Amino acid sequence: MKRKSSGRIVVHARNAAMALVALVLLVAGFWSSWGTAQHILLSKGREHGTLAVSRCDERVCTGDYTPRAPSPERAQVTIDKSVAVKKGSTLAVVLKPGTGEAVRTGPAGGLYAWVPLGGALLLAALVIGGGLRLTRIAWGAAIAGGALLTASFLAL
Template sequence: MSKKRTSALPYARAAAMALVALVLVVAGVWASWGSAQHVLLAKGREHGTLTVTGCSTDVCTGRFDPEGPAGPRTDMTIGHSVAVEKGGRYAVVVKPGTTELVRTGWSGGLHAWLPLGGALLLAALVIGGGMRLPRLAWASASVGGALLVGTFLAL
């Protein structure tokens, strides 16, 4: 009788692809968390409304009218993206210790998690092609795609 020898190569490939997929998802969470933390953990932070008066290539500025007794300010900025346009009024929260604003609500939350949606789509390719797990790949792609489409529709 002959002994059947199995190779470690398929296991090493699966482990390497799992590591790549994990790095992609962690990078997506890391990129999203910078803005998402201010939307999700907004309790105790300064809230208000921003009326955008002008935009440059990177940031938009405008009149920030905070909730409460504090008066309006004009030194606040928000990142310029497809989600912000001149003349728009947006519910925002102030990043502590800065003059930078982040949109709140569903549209702000979805926009903050946009990098995670892209990372999930990329990870789906690695999971399906490299790890040969089509169901998990479709689930990852579905969640990532739903996040991207939801953001597009909310903005």
């Protein structure tokens, strides 16, 4: 028995909607990650140094900044508070241009910057596998997202 053309249109519309949802998830995850990751990946010409964390509140931690090369004097530098940033720790950081905000560098900082993309890959895997019925691609996205999150957890 032949399918009606209206049935095919509904299937194609559903597939297009699911593909759009998966794409929006991945783009949002990448964009969220890029806000921090760009300072780590494109760090040439930026101020590098170490941050000795001396005080933390609910959102940020502050401390004394020691630059690697001569740079403008900075009394205090801030870094977003996370599980890995604790009072008394010393972190390798790069400063965001024109601010006193620091971003952690090295493997741990690089992996931590991409955590939103890892979560987006896991969510998109559900949409790809369940909505689009592309199980191999869904497993690939889920494994990539899970590996990124696991590596970030272990590195921190």
